[in-house]
Amino acid sequence: MTDALxxxxxxxxxxxxxxxxxxxDAAARTFARKGFAGASVEEIAETAGFSVGAVYSNFKNKDELFVALLSERAHDRVVRAAEILDGEAADADDPAAALGRLLTEVADKDSEFAPLQAEFWLYAIRKPQAMDVLAAQSEQTREALARVIEHRVSEAEVSLTVPSARMSTIVLALFQGLxxxxxxxxxSVPDDLFGQAVRWLFAGAVTESSQEPDGAPAGE
Structure with a gap:
C-alpha cells in the first residue's frame, strides 16, 4: 500500500x-454571541484555535479586528456592485433592480451584524483612536467605490459634473441610510428603491442625457 501524497x-x-x-471568522461568531464590549481577544483566539499572540500578530487590538470585519463586508458589497454594473452578476439583467436586491439582502439578511455596528459606533464616538480606524476603513470603501464609478463612466463615454470621490460618498451614504x-x-423602502435612487442621482450628475441600452443612466 502506497503512502498518501x-x-x-x-x-x-x-x-x-x-x-x-x-x-x-471566529471574531464574527464571538461578536455575534457576546457583542463588541463583551467579546474578548482571548475568547476570539480560543474560538479560532490560536494563541492570543496570533491575534496581536495580525491586528493591533480588538478595535482593529472589528473594523477589519466591517471592511471585509464592505469590500464584498463593492465587488458585488461592480459585477452588477459590469453585467457580470447572475442577476444583472436590470442593474437598477439588481442593486435594489443587493440592498434588501444586506438589510434583511445581515441584521445580526447591525447591532454590532451600532455598538461600535457608540464606542468609537467616545474613543478618538477607534474613530480614526473606522474612518480609515470608510475611506477605503469610498475609494473602491469611486474606482467602480470611474470605470463605469469611462465605459459609457460620459462625464460627471462632480468628482467621483464625492459621488462615491453620496452613493455610500444613500446605501447605508436606506x-x-x-x-x-x-x-418604506421597497426592493427597487435603491436602484431607482441611483438612477436619479446619476441622471443629474452626467453631462450628457444619453442613456445606455438597458435604460440605466450612464455612470450608474
Missing amino acids: PRKRLTRAQAKARTRSLLL VTQRRTDPD
Missing part, C-alpha cells in the same frame, strides 16, 4: 492569510 506546505504569506481568515430605514420600517 504529502500535503503541499503553505508559504508564509499563505499561512498568514489563512490565520487571518480564521481569526476573522439600509437603516428598511430595517426600521421595511415597507
Whole structure:
C-alpha cells in the first residue's frame, strides 16, 4: 500500500492569510454571541484555535479586528456592485433592480451584524483612536467605490459634473441610510428603491442625457 501524497506546505504569506481568515471568522461568531464590549481577544483566539499572540500578530487590538470585519463586508458589497454594473452578476439583467436586491439582502439578511455596528459606533464616538480606524476603513470603501464609478463612466463615454470621490460618498451614504430605514420600517423602502435612487442621482450628475441600452443612466 502506497503512502498518501504529502500535503503541499503553505508559504508564509499563505499561512498568514489563512490565520487571518480564521481569526476573522471566529471574531464574527464571538461578536455575534457576546457583542463588541463583551467579546474578548482571548475568547476570539480560543474560538479560532490560536494563541492570543496570533491575534496581536495580525491586528493591533480588538478595535482593529472589528473594523477589519466591517471592511471585509464592505469590500464584498463593492465587488458585488461592480459585477452588477459590469453585467457580470447572475442577476444583472436590470442593474437598477439588481442593486435594489443587493440592498434588501444586506438589510434583511445581515441584521445580526447591525447591532454590532451600532455598538461600535457608540464606542468609537467616545474613543478618538477607534474613530480614526473606522474612518480609515470608510475611506477605503469610498475609494473602491469611486474606482467602480470611474470605470463605469469611462465605459459609457460620459462625464460627471462632480468628482467621483464625492459621488462615491453620496452613493455610500444613500446605501447605508436606506439600509437603516428598511430595517426600521421595511415597507418604506421597497426592493427597487435603491436602484431607482441611483438612477436619479446619476441622471443629474452626467453631462450628457444619453442613456445606455438597458435604460440605466450612464455612470450608474
